[in-house]
Amino acid sequence: MFLINCPYCGERDQQEFKAGGEAHIERPKQPTELSDDEWAEYLFMRKNIKGVQFERWNHAHGCRKWFNMVRDTSNDEIKAIYKMGEKPPTQ
């Protein structure tokens, strides 16, 4: 059970949060300009890395804010948490 440091509320139990999948996949600004393949790339393709992964999380039962997390999926170590719009930490 993770202890997640919400950037707005502080440390809270994992139960209060919802995972939102891979981070930094920006919605295309002009979807109509994209081919089916390009749109499918945005819509369906996710990495599912074993190791360090950038993820979106939501403090669903708290402040309702979305934020980003860097997590090692092999041991669930949370390496960093940063707000939406902030640059991901370099490793």
Next chain:
Amino acid sequence: MTKNLRVKSSEYIDETNRISFKFNGRTYHGFKGDTLASALLANNVHLVGRSFKYHRPRGIMTSGSEEPNAIVQVNPGTNRTEPNVRATEVEIYEGLEASSQNCWPSVEFDIGGINNFLSPFFPAGFYYKTFMWPASFWEKYEFFIRHSAGLGKSPTSSDPDIYDHRNIHCDVLVVGAGISGILAAKNAAKNNFKTLLLDEKNELGGSTIFENNEFNKIDNKAPSEWLKAEIKELKNIKNLEIKTRTSVAAYHQYNYLLARENLTDHLEAKDKTNKIRQRLLKIRAKKVILATGALERPLIFNNNDRPGIMLSSAVKKYSEFYGVACGSRNVFFTNNDSAYESAISLYNKGINVEAIIDIREQSESKIVKKVKEAGIKVYWSHTIVDTAGYKRLNSISIMKLSNDGTSVTGSKISISCDCLGVAGGWTPAIHLYTQSGSKLKFDEKKQIFLPNQNTSEQISVGSCGGDFKIDEIIKNLNQNLKDNLNIKETDLDNIKVEIDQENSKRNIWLLPSDKPLGKTKPFVDYQNDATAKDIKLALREGFRSIEHVKRYTTTGMGTDQGKLGNMHALGIIADTAGVKMGELGTTTFRPPYTPLTFGTIVGRNVGKFFDIFRRTPMNDWHVENKAEFENVGQWKRAWYYPINGETMHQAVQRESKAARESAGILDASTLGKIDIQGSDASEFLNRVYTNAWSKLAIGKCRYGLMLNEDGMVYDDGVTTRLGENHYIMTTTTGGAANVLGKLEDYLQTEWPELDVYLTSVTDHYATASLCGPNSKKILKKIIPDLDLSDENFPHMSFKETNIGHIQCRIMRISFTGEHSYEINVQASYGKDLWKKCMEAGQEFNITPYGTETMHLLRAEKGFIIVGQDTDGTMTPIDLQMDWIVSKKKYDFIGKRSLYRSDTMREDRKQLVGLLTDDPNIVLEEGAQIVSELNQSPVEMLGHVTSSYFSPNLKKSIALAVVRGGKDMMGKKLFVPMENKNINVTVANPVFYDEKNERLNA
């Protein structure tokens, strides 16, 4: 037969407090402080159970939670009964009853014991191999297996006890209150860390508390005496909370641990009532100190499972701690010095020790010399090759061990004995450590797994960290505490420790016999009856992974998770396969460390607290008026209102007619409501709905359809523009939370530049939906001042007004196709509003209707219900709702996906109406639809999504999704059912009032 084996008074046993209890129907006596195991042993009862597969007689093996054999049913036949309890953990109390498991008709005479003689036919994987064929026989096999295995019985009536949960946050959690745990907790607390110390036993002190080896001294005192003084001091330390009878079940990531605190299991029935039985502690610790100790290993030799064969440390504990002699002719079998400590302990209490069999060539320690001085015969380089005695050990046979330890030589010596203490060395209890995700390494020299890579803020101290001698324990503990708690000085800096230094050990995982392996029974896993033979067989059959061998042979798969035998299983695999233990890896230990009751897991969440539910402000009225309820998400919604014993069908037919002919009223409070404000609110709605919103006038309502980015319908509802920058959105009842979450997601992550604020106001309003041709007259009676003309208050518009002094919002919108109003008031006035409507509507026979009638009425109009007529694979085009998809808008959520090659296929499943040729037949929802009856395999075209008998149309109607259905208007199809084929015709899904004339009726 009964004899008293109580030897000498023990300070932990209160001999003034005599307790009677029953075991297998017979009354015995013990004392306050006894466990069921110690009390039975004091009564010379060793035989307590039968093994799982061969039904071999089994006795008490250990003195703790690792017990594999003495598994009993406590208080059988009562509502407090509990199966699979370890007799070594049950504290006796007046009136306790317990019985053996896994035997029928009795532990003394067990029919299943025949399996023992048939055992050549029960090799590893027997069940897998034998009961595979024919598959249809499995049910019969299963019955036979379960019956003869006869595991414990669960209670048949409800549990009278109360269970609880408690959250604990602490700086330092210390697991285990042996010498290391006590010293760690004391020093942590003294240095201002908020400390919690847990131990599964009822007394602190672990094994040191009965450690009386005269050659070991701490500050010139016997370790037990010294530790008692330390324990006394604990009580005066602030910041330190101590919980006994508390077993840590799970160690999750981020130092989140679950522990079970036992509060009343040791009390008499009369003292148990109205008390919390067990409490689940949910602990978040900044640092965890594991001081879980070590478990003694048995030795694996032929027939090593007879009642009377026990761990050497257990024999010692029963004598020192409980004052019980486990036998009158005791023998020890060992590969290290600890059996000598046990022997001396017995000797000092006047209990007869016949001999010690030692597989080592020699040992020079003081304790060994002491044994020799005491006149106890030691057989060096010898091993046990067989044992005898069916229900109780009566003799052992020993032979000389060859130099390489793989065979025996010389002649066989028989030694008569009734108790054999086995000492195979110590295995650190690293179960919780590995549960936390931390990694072990194998120490080839000590032949143990040790903590290696910590993944959380934790340390392992004492013997679970690999330190077995008191001087090492204290030295390393001291350093660990200083490093990890960042403290300069501790109590341990000036302790003087003297110990007996010799520490030799000879490790042989599987001891040889004079018989070939195939003719022997060296048990590795006692509970599951897995022998060394089974493990070797698995390897011969090609199993390599330890996890596979474990499952195939069931080694380590019992309720004890193989705490005793896992190391030997690994060792035997490594030896046989010719690999090093370290390369083999270890099996995974999973929570719980010891079994948990369901009661502890659920805590207070039982009965009406099992699941959260929500009620509308009008709920009391529905209850008073005998509504039947249905669950919609977490809501309890009025389903229908039967009168005079009506069936659901009758009630729904009546309600549906009334709503169309005069007036109906529905509690619509559960619809999700989201308040949307901000200067970009209109633009935001443009992006989330498929239709255009910019031009919606203030005071007007519009129906909207929301898609997922993949183009599939996600939710729908009416949104009203309250002001220039202010909207109120309604969502489906079940979708409210998800819609809000999704909208927040887009606002926060994709469009942070938009000035929009969302607030859930679902619970703030109560909503009554007034519908039918007389709804206008009823509303007029309630609010005489409001101009209800179609000019002033047309369909799809909104008014903010008052009912008396109560502010209300009224939307003229309709989900039934009738002239109707949705009246919203502050939630606390909901019931008043409802009553007012009922009162005003009385002369029009206003009829309350529930969700079932609502579904029927909207189906007559062909209105979809998201989640019933859609399933996450339907686009608006599939629903024949092209009209709501804006062609002009540049973008909205899901737009691009509507032009993917797959979503544009003509043969997708599309929503259509279905009419049965016989108007009285009502289709089953979910029924399949086909066009050909004689095809094989038959092609499924789709299925029925909604189906009702319409009282207003006097015929059955249905909505369905059918492949290419859009172009099938008028086509004849079939709905094949179990006993008949139903002929249907594809129709327009709008069955009633196609021109929408009734909206203004």
